[in-house]
Amino acid sequence: MKRNTDFQISRHKPRLLAAMALTLVAVASYQLWLLWPSMVISSIQWQREVNAQLADLLYDAKADPFIAGGYLAGFSFLYGMLHSLGPGHGKVIVTTYLATHPTKVKASLILTVVSAMCQALVAIALVSVLVWGFQASMRVVNERAMTFVSLSFALVAVLGGLICWKAIKQLVHAYRDSKQRGRKALSSTPLTLKSEWKVSAVTTSTDDPIVNAVRPVSSPSCAHHHDGCGCGHQHVADAAAINRASTWQEYAAIVASIGIRPCTGAIMVLLFANMVGLYWMGVVSAIVMAAGTALTTSIIAL
Numbered sequence: 001m002k003r004n005t006d007f008q009i010s011r012h013k014p015r016l017l018a019a020m021a022l023t024l025v026a027v028a029s030y031q032l033w034l035l036w037p038s039m040v041i042s043s044i045q046w047q048r049e050v051n052a053q054l055a056d057l058l059y060d061a062k063a064d065p066f067i068a069g070g071y072l073a074g075f076s077f078l079y080g081m082l083h084s085l086g087p088g089h090g091k092v093i094v095t096t097y098l099a100t101h102p103t104k105v106k107a108s109l110i111l112t113v114v115s116a117m118c119q120a121l122v123a124i125a126l127v128s129v130l131v132w133g134f135q136a137s138m139r140v141v142n143e144r145a146m147t148f149v150s151l152s153f154a155l156v157a158v159l160g161g162l163i164c165w166k167a168i169k170q171l172v173h174a175y176r177d178s179k180q181r182g183r184k185a186l187s188s189t190p191l192t193l194k195s196e197w198k199v200s201a202v203t204t205s206t207d208d209p210i211v212n213a214v215r216p217v218s219s220p221s222c223a224h225h226h227d228g229c230g231c232g233h234q235h236v237a238d239a240a241a242i243n244r245a246s247t248w249q250e251y252a253a254i255v256a257s258i259g260i261r262p263c264t265g266a267i268m269v270l271l272f273a274n275m276v277g278l279y280w281m282g283v284v285s286a287i288v289m290a291a292g293t294a295l296t297t298s299i300i301a302l
Helices: 002-060 065-083 091-100 105-133 138-187 209-213 239-243 248-259 264-276 279-301
Strands: none
Touching (some): 105 248, 105 264, 138 264
């Protein structure tokens, strides 16, 4: 009796552990949801303080470019991490893509990094062309940046429609395949109970007479724990094959919808750097800022 009780406990142990893990995740997610507004407000306040520090460091970099430049790079990375907590920067896009493609974690992280770098490059190109090519003012630069933001919104809408269309097609194909498999199963020759199952009185390691009394003796077990089982079935889908399933057009659309929107923090640093005559340092700061943005966006997406 004790052995049967231990067997029942060991059999339900994975389910209990999974339930406990899901409960902890749910509680942590709820607490994060409650704290998220205050975290966003705090990040905005920290951004203002970092903005002031960035402006001071750019002025100090004229006298001491190495030490002040190092501090500027560190503050730029910190600013990118804090700035990406707010709206934008592709968090919703990458999270949605990862939710609809759960096996593509590596691809999603690469897309996040590439998109963040594209945001920095777009900001650098925009400010460089307008300031150096057309001698535009700060107000004109911000107006042109809003044009790119509107274009990014349109691309996000198009990308969302494509993702929904692809998901609907997959559901339709899965429904049709399940119907075809059901028809084939009904039309196949039924197996007799006598030829497939036999009564066995052999006691196995489970010590459960009910389980050991009725079991298949002619067909091998399907509870394989290795790849080369030789049964001819693919028990686990190849993650590499799944990662190769998406097209480059889909990846390009994701990068374009995120990267075409220039980072406002990068624009600010570039304009400040141009005012003090250290534009190249502003370019470096914008790239480092994109690295911080990519880090925070990747963590939130996961």
